[in-house]
Amino acid sequence: MAGFVRGAALYPRSMVETLHKNGLPFAKMHGLGNDFVVIDARAGAVPLTPGLVAAIADRHRGVGFDQLAVIEPADDADARLVFYNADGSPSATCGNATRCIARHLMDETGQTDLTLVTERGRLAARDAGGGLTSVNMGPPLLDWAGIPLADAMDTLHLPIPGDPVATGMGNPHCTFFVADVGAVDLASFGPAHEHHPLFPARTNVQVVQLTGPDRLRMRVWERGTGITLASGSSSCAVAVASARRGLTGRRVTVVLDGGELLVDWREDGVWMTGPTAHVFDGVFTPAFLGVV
Template sequence: MTTPFRKMHGLGNDFVVLDARRGPLLDARAQPLAIMPAAAAAIADRHFGIGCDQFIVMEPGTDGADVFMRIRNPDGSEAGACGNATRCIAALVADEAGRDRVVVRTIAGDLPVERLPGGLWRADMGPARLGWQDVPLAREVDTLHVPLARGAVADPAACSMGNPHATFFVRDLDLVPVAEIGPGLEHDPIFPDRANIGFAQILSPEHMRLVIWERGAGITLACGSGACAAMVNAHRRGLTGRRATITMPGGDLRMEWREADGHVLMTGPVATAFTGTLDLSSFAG
């Protein structure tokens, strides 16, 4: 038995999306099949599977949410937030329902998303959490200046956007060996749950460049929650205002850290690359 899937992306940050809203996913014997971490990792593999930065399963929404979005990284670990996937799933649900606003639920909370002109979607990613326990960090330190360094990069700021983030601010992003230092930073003991690591170059108070080493995924073309964290951390450092365009390898996101309630708003496009079917039972091992 085969199962339909969609390959979607936001600025090249790509996802395999399965729909389990109308019933459980089934194996070849038509029996309910749970997507285990190993199976998600196998599907996410770009050589032996379909390939993606995150593996997404849509589940029924309840209590005011239109859909529940379950997120797994390419290593099979579960993630609490993914900004680009949030916009993609919201666009699917909104188009089905003929609406311009939906609520996407994740294990980290509810994320309202609305349609804007020009094919853009704005997601309310919720409040940035700034306490050291919230990130979390392994010990009590100032999250605005985390005592962490690798080579020429040092002194990141940290926060949680439903998942842990640290942002290093650098003079020239092109000189940072992200692929070399990213793994060690992700797994540094100061991050008990590992962390997404951002490297940001401030171009002006309204514009920055950003490259993200994603927890469990490596370098990706874009990272929505990483862009949220970079916006928050840059403003906390006095490097930007509360609004900025963040340019990543896959394109631009418009960001706002709203003063009234501390929520972070992210605006960007979504796209479907292709659709297909897969035999889930072949990935069960």
């Protein structure tokens, strides 16, 4: 095996051979059941391919995850985060993984405030007390080009049956407000809209039900992954969509299959607060790393 490619960079054979000799450490974390494999690459770059990421995501032959996150060093922040979907494709952001890693770094350093860099930009994170962690996911993208959509249009009312809302949170979101989220066959509804031609980069798909004052019940299909128990960026997107539609205020509780998140759309961005869990640490064996 000559090396691994990430982007345009070819990792040296010596690095690959070291990993194949010693294995690759990782952590398993989750936020409300939205689960992640986290690899710490602050001490040195870690070679990943889409095939290896997908192999790790296999819940029968690998570890399994909704997203994989890599922690990298950053000159102007506490860390840089890089995300991958379960199919091996890259993702610009992942809210719950960001919160999980923020909590991990706070526990490691004793800090109560952090700055993390993602493709989305610089994100502030803080200890919210009571075991909860908050992350500012940045201002929502409301213009069609920023989401992105294929053509110029009103993002508050897409020309799709069901009258969904489009929102960008660093990744695209398509939100449907429905009478009963349990009545939607999300296993077929999700992929049908993930690949809708209005979304050239595909999209996350949410079905949302207003259940009380400033309280939303949401189920989600994540782009490149499928149905998940929770999604941080999706929770931010539905809170923004609901406020824009006038259904709620800008501070809401989002109830997901895995639990609850508090989302607060402020002037400086969309803050998301909830619990996290560091479940276990492990090491991918040299034999496993050599399968892809």
